[in-house]
Amino acid sequence: MEADFFQRVFEVARMIPLGRVTSYGAIARCLGSAGSSRMVGWAMNLSHHQPIYVPAHRVVNRNGLLTGKMHFSSPTAMEELLQNEGVRVEKDRVVDFNHLFWDPMVELSEH
């Protein structure tokens, strides 16, 4: 069950519940490559080229900052998508990020 790193990232990203957010490091750690958090960002970049829908807007950095919003169709598309799901975004930052944080490793482990 070893798929490409990017493929796995897409899988986890799709598992993110609606109205929840996670971080690159959490996904990278869940995949076993804790230090490869940067590759998660690259994977998200390729997510737009993927046939499946990948909610890249639900993935933010450790500080809950929308660092990748500039890579979206529009500079405001990311926060608009998040707010559309009920996630409050202020100044390119997720409000109550700690409360909305979704750790794939913990959630999948307890399941």
Place this chain on the structure above:
DNA sequence: ACGTTGACCTATA
């Protein structure tokens, strides 16, 4: 082929 960049994180001072 080599050097730089990048949607980041952790550690140390």
Place this chain on the structure above:
DNA sequence: GTATAGGCCAACG
């Protein structure tokens, strides 16, 4: 608490 350094691996020029 902030500031600085190192690491990570793939894509781009």
